[in-house]
Every structure is written in C-alpha cells, then in structure tokens.
Amino acid sequence: MEKRPSGIKPESWLVSAGRASEPGAPLNVPPIPASNFIIGREREYSRDDGTPTWEALEEVVGGLESGKAVAFASGMAAIAAVFDQLAAGAVVVLPDDCYQGVVGLAAAGAERQRWSVQRVAVDDTAGWIRACGVADLIWLESPSNPLLTVADLEAVCAAPRKPGAIVAVDNTFATPLNQQPLDFGATVSLQSATKFIGGHSDLLAGVATTKDDALWHALRKSRELTGATPGTLEAFLAVRGARTLALRLQRAQQTAMLLAERLEEHPLVTRVRYPGLPSHPTHAMAKRVLKGFGTIISFDLLGGAEIADRVCRNVRLIRHATSLGAVESTMERRAAIPGQGHLPPSLLRLSVGIEDADDLWVDLDSAIRSAAQ
Template structure:
C-alpha cells in the first residue's frame, strides 16, 4: 500500500515528522482552503467516489488518516474513539480465540476482554508487560497478542523488538496500544506489529476537547476489515472532532517536546521528595524497564505515576490541594492533570496511594511549586 498526501508526497518526502505534521492532509490545489475545513455532510452528490459518509468517510477523516498513517508507517482508519477502534480489532476474532492481554493495561480494554470472555467469545490470558518470555510463548498460541507499552498506569515498557520478532500462530494479530508513546517516540509497525492504536483523544488532539481514535495497519486485508467494521458498527468519527484532531496534530511535536522535558524534571524531583515513596517514569535509571525504554523509545513520554506517603485519604488530599494542575482524568493534553487511579472502577487492584500525572506544557517551576505544596500539605511531611 502507498501512503502519501493528496499531492503524492510521503512522510519521508517531508524530511522529518515535524514537517509532516504541518504539511500532511492539506488540499494543495490552487484556490483550496489552507486548512482542512469541517465537512458537516452525511451524504454527497452521486457520481464520484463518495456517496455516504458512514461508508466513504469525509475529507476531515481522510486528513487525519493521512497524517497518522504517515507517522506510523501504514494506512490508518479513524474511529469515534480509541475504544471504538480497539473494539473493531477484537471484533475480527473468531469465536474460541485466545487473547493475550497485559496484566497492566487500560481498564476499558480489560473490561472489553473480560466481557467477551464472559460471553464465550474468547479466552483471556494475562501476561506481565515486561515478561518477554511469556509474550513469546503466547505468540505461538494466541489469536490476538495485545500489548500496551508503556503501560497504563504502571509505565512498564515491553520488549517489542523481541516480541514482534517471535514466530506467531498463523493468522494471529499483534496489536500495540501506542497512545502513551505516540508515533513520534515509537513506531510499532516498523518493529513488526500488525496494528498500532492511538487514542486521538489524548496526544494527537492534545487539548481535552474531543473523542477519537485511529488504528494504523500494514496489511491491506486488515485495512479493509477495519473499514468494514467501522461501517457496520457505526463507529464513525464526528465532523467537529476530526477538525479539532487535525488542528491539534499540527502541534504534536512541539507539545510533546516541551511536556517530555517537564516530565523528566518533575520525575527526578518526585523521586527525591519526602512525601513520595515510589516514582515510576521510564526515563529514570531506577525504573525496572529503563534500559529497554532507552533502546526502544525516542523519548520517555509525559506520564509519571508515583505513590505518596500515607494512605488513600492522603493521596486524595494531594489531588484536592492542587491549584495549577487539574484534578481530572485522561492525559496527553496541554494542561497537566493528576488523579488517584485506584479510585477508578476496574482499577481497585492498583496501589491505593498511586497518582497518575500527565505532564503538560506549563512552566515547569510552576508545576513543581504546585506539586511540592500539595504533597507537603496532603501528606504532612
């Protein structure tokens, strides 16, 4: 399959991913709008390639798919949410399949997998994110090998190079949730994965103002199957959401660079704070999978999870004491957010004092002052 923009340019022609983010997805014909316009249309005048939006898409969908396809090195299919895209992948599995799922992953995916197992659709086997031998073993027997790396929220990094190189059961799908890394830090398809998923809600959109998802694949048959699933399930993205996603994607590189720099500074300081008992960030040498992260990722990301001293009430007090950082869920946006993950349904197995911090692009000293004050007040250190 060829992955290019409407003028025939490819991601490689742009010279860098930063330039691709700015240039891709635009209509370069003379007289065309410089930006991709919202297209609030459900149907189109017959006689061309587009008739009905649910089947044929809109220019907004196609622009986002062009951008992410070039970044990931494949062909993208946009969905109404990240979970809609993941559900479409799971929908490809025949009854009686085996699903290999990380022991640490997004609770929505875990709930989807468990629900399907409860209906007899498949059997779920949980594997430690860093258990490379366990993943290689599952590659020989599983119909879907689902990897989340770095994982949510414990930030374990899987050895994707070794896992993707392992022999797989014929017809098996190896999918990677690449949301935390983004295509700028990690390209699973180039390592040998079949599918890479982005929750566009997070880093691609980057402004906490949309829901969206995208699945990028290498195999034309997978591409056709996902397009068909989107049509039949009606998991189509909205017009405004795609406009916002394309606009947000233009600044992904500069946002990610700033937020990653902030995250490294904050992680180093949190690791030394008297109110914190454990800091998890792949960029810290103390992180259990730091060496894999260093060899496999171009950047360590913007997410930090850390355990505060005390109990769940102390952790909640830290969240309540924030003034600049938002006490909110989700991640990957311009603003920093913090939440206690064990308080989320389906996440009760996590350490009760674990806080997940999504670092934004605010001034790092302001972020640190807010964190330090909330930690000192909330944990009485």
C-alpha cells in the same frame, strides 16, 4: 491516502500532511458536515466512504505510524474494531497492567464465550514470545497504563506467531513520535487521538493504523457496520491539534523528567515510576525502544489513599481530572477507579502538560506537603 515520503521527518509531516494542494483550495481541510454526497463519484455516503475531514486525520496519523489509518469515534471504538476481527473461540492475551477499557471489553467478550483471555506481565518477554504461538490476538501496551512498564516490542513483534494472529500495540502513551510499532512488526498500532494527537481535552477520536491491506479494509468495514464514525468537528480538531504535537511533546517530556527527578527526592514520595529514571525497572528497555520517555509519571505517596486524595484536592495549577496527553497537566488516583485492584492505593498518575516547569513543581510540592499535615 498519501504516504509520508522517506525524506520528510515526522515533525514536518505533522504540519504538512492532510492539506489540499490544488490552487484555490483552503489551506486547512475544513470540517465537512455532510452525510451524503452527489452520486457519480467514489464518495456517496459518509458512513461507508468517509469524508475529506476524516481522511485528513487518517493521512496525518497513518503517515506518522508508517501505514494506512482508519479513524474512529473514540480510542475504544478503534480497539473494539480490532477485537471485532476475532473468530469465535479466539485466544486473547493482555498485559497484566493495561487500560481498563480494554480489560472490560475483553472480559465482556469472555463472559459471552466469544474468546478466552490470558494475562502476561508487560516485561515478561519470554512469556509473550510463548503466547505468540497460541494467541489469536496479542495485545501490547507500552509504556503500560499506569505503571509505565516498557515491553520489548521489538522481540515480541518479531516472534513467530500463530497463522493469522494479530499483534496490536496501543501506542497512545508513547505517541508515533517516540515509538513505531509497525516498524517492529506489529500488525496494527492504536492511538486514542483524544489524548496526545488532539492534545486539548476537547474531542473523542481514535485511529487504527496497519500495513496490512486486508486488515485495513476489514477495519473500515467494521467502522461502517457498527457506525463507529468520527464526528466532523472532532476530526477537524484532531488534525489541528496534531499540528503542534512535536512541540507539545518536547516541552512536556522535558518537564516530566525534571518533575520525576524532584519527586524521587521528595521525603513524602515512596516510589516514582517514570521510564526516564535510571531507577525504573525497565529503564534500559526504554532507552532501547523509545525515542523519548513520555509525559506521564506515576508515583506513590507516604500515607496511603487518604493522603493521595488530599493531594488531588489541593493542587491548583494541575487539574484533578482523568485522561492525559493535553496541554494542561492532570492528575488522578488510579486505584479509586473500579477494577484497578493491582495498583498501590496511593498511586497518582500525573500527565504533564506544557505549563512552566517550576510553577508545576511548586503546585505539586505544596499540595503534597499540605496534604500530609
């Protein structure tokens, strides 16, 4: 797996990595739908040894994250592989605001007495530092989903930790272009490539990246034993989508900032959560640890859940759909999802795409005003 040279910027790596270099080779690594290979070299069976298509995705994301990557069938498969490293009786610490898939996985393991689970507020840096001394898995998510709280990753990742403990950072919202958890000292960085890496709502994939060779081998072994392998077409599409990540992120972040500022002035919006706004509780931290503020906005509406649901039904350009990080803007009421009782009932999470900013504002403003009538 080729590493990103120190003189190559991430924007160039996105375009150049994961390609063959020998004369006569295809410019793009093709989808290789093969489960087995002719015996005689290092690659014999794809579940064990991977494929060139998977490896292209691993090279792209691993170089972005400054480590060695392992591709999985989904973001949750990558997450499950990290949890798979825990011994019986382990202590897991999760953020108070966290992706529900992780919360569900941790709860299921706790019910089977595989581990115990503690929760710490995302912005409670002192609490996280204390947890590092007792936890076997520190699970950080920053910015958090969906309240967009930014953690002091630098301090937490550098804190003394229990021997053998894993500090894992879900870096999906920030993307490797805005945040480098491994450089802060995290053990492993996770990407749901379904989101920003793929960028087109047409695949499921996940990637775990680490600088720890032993953990890298262990994650590959977990993928092999559980069969959590990425699909051939999905890996190909993720690589193709990643080529434009820098452009998509730049455009969507600019629009997100504009929409967040306008939403903050809207008479029917009671609160806007976006790390780029000075009013955001962790804005100062975001300026320190993030290179960009991202494309996700969460905001609360006057009138409660019913009004929020109407807004989701009223939008036309923005799609009423889950997930995020794609070229199209999507929005949903997160408290409608089971297990999200800590969220305000009227909170909407908006994933900003690459459409025209003014068109998105007209659609959003019209939907809000019509819902309130």
